């Protein structure tokens with residue numbers, strides 16, 4: 001229990017504790033900073049946090065993943081240290097008036113890092129929600145998600161969209177969050193009960209702040225400048241054709257945003273109508289678009305996706321920011337066990353996540 005761990009480390013019971021899930025995105029990738037739809041769901045895995053306010057300006061952080069206790073301060077900047085996300089969230093929580101001073105924090109996570117399943121959003125949303133609740137503040141979960149995105153954009157310097165924070169702040173397992181990232185309007189849609197959305201790590205770990213995510217964001221900014229507005233996802237076919245004088249690479253980036261947004265709308269309809277075969281097809285098409293147009297997949301992930309489908313999944317695709325991490329596959333419950341064994345044994349570096 002995280003509360004007991006906290007007490008053993010800080011010699012007093014925590015003031016508050018809670019659990020925030022990770023997320024897996026079913027479809028709609030890199031659409032969330034381009035005005036489009038996304039369709040993530042919460043995982044049963046996540047991060048447990050326990051915390052208590054301090055009377056000085058220090059932030060002491062214990063995590064089950066690291067040996068030392070990080071001692072940071074409210075005046076710190078990001079320093080490429082594992083504790084940065086917590087520090088950024090604590091600083092913002094204080095700016096919001098949820099905290100007067102620093103914080104003691106204990107964290108235990110079941111989310112693998114660098115997997116594309118939002119361990120960073122889970123920790124920032126988790127800290128901000130608990131600090132809000134401690135202060136008995138009425139900020140909504142949606143506004144907490146918006147604050148958590150600021151931690152990534154402003155403190156960490158990672159120009160991510162809003163999907164992960166909204167997913168972990170609002171979704172729960174068994175339901176997908178059909179989110180319009182332009183308006184932040186959303187709907188919760190039931191996931192099938194006779195199919196499993198399997199999450200498998202490719203064994204290829206990656207870090208998004210290492211630059212390639214930023215590169216895609218900059219390419220999309222160049223498309224936005226050419227369009228004269230910020231919504232690449234919702235352009236018409238005619239507007240897409242008007243981009244023909246742009247370099248081929250930018251046209252392909254735009255095509256991915258436009259088509260993955262459209263596929264996401266279709267996928268939401270499939271979930272509602274129980275059209276799971278079509279849902280699988282959309283997932284496969286999304287992977288191809290990420291591979292060929294957005295160029296964010298790697299060969300190891302491509303092979304895993306290909307075999308996931310060959311071995312019986314209705315559809316499979318890389319999930320999250322890209323360049324490694326996890327795939328998500330839609331597989332019927334009755335085939336799940338054999339499929340899982342065959343897939344994992346033919347990809348020895350891959351491992352089961354959820």
Ligand code: GLA
Pocket residue numbers: 025028029030031032033116160161162163164320321322
């Ligand atoms: C990362 C980012 C999200 C989103 C995805 C790609 O997870 O944090 O905002 O852009 O990549 O869909």
